[in-house]
Amino acid sequence: MKDTSYTTKQRIIIIDVKDMPVFVIIKYIFFKLRCDIPFLICQRLSTIGFNEHLQIYEIKNCDELLCISFDNLLIEQSPCVCSTMSDGCTYVSCNV
Numbered sequence: 586m587k588d589t590s591y592t593t594k595q596r597i598i599i600i601d602v603k604d605m606p607v608f609v610i611i612k613y614i615f616f617k618l619r620c621d622i623p624f625l626i627c628q629r630l631s632t633i634g635f636n637e638h639l640q641i642y643e644i645k646n647c648d649e650l651l652c653i654s655f656d657n658l659l660i661e662q663s664p665c666v667c668s669t670m671s672d673g674c675t676y677v678s679c680n681v
Contacts, residue, residue, distance in 0.1 A: 597630070597665045597677055603610060606634040608644055608677055609651060621654045628657065630677075642678040 601607040609627035621676055628650055633643040644667075665679035 597667050598627075598658070598663075598664050599665065599679060600627070600658060605635070606642060606679070608632060608642070608655075612650070624633075625653045625655060627651045629651060633674075636676065639676070641678045644677050646677065 596611040597608050598607045598611065607663050608630040609625075610630065611625050611627055613626040614623055615626070629646045629647045630649050633645060635642055663679075665677045667677050669675045669677060
């Protein structure tokens with residue numbers, strides 16, 4: 586979609602930006618009948634804070650699932666990069 590390939594293998598995207606970005610992991614991608622717009626079933630991630638030194642966001646898993654129309658994604662739609670550091674925390678880097 587829009588020259589970006591999406592899979593359900595740990596693909597993290599941003600769905601909103603308020604004080605902090607709202608990240609989700611894409612779990613499923615599907616199309617409704619007679620509709621060319623994909624829908625995403627995503628697991629929400631909690632944004633803990635921003636690490637100024639590393640320029641990355643700390644995140645934690647949530648149990649909340651969301652269904653989002655791809656058309657409603659107004660934020661950067663490129664997948665973000667997720668890493669678990671030696672401190673045991675999970676971080677996301679992105680172009681926000």
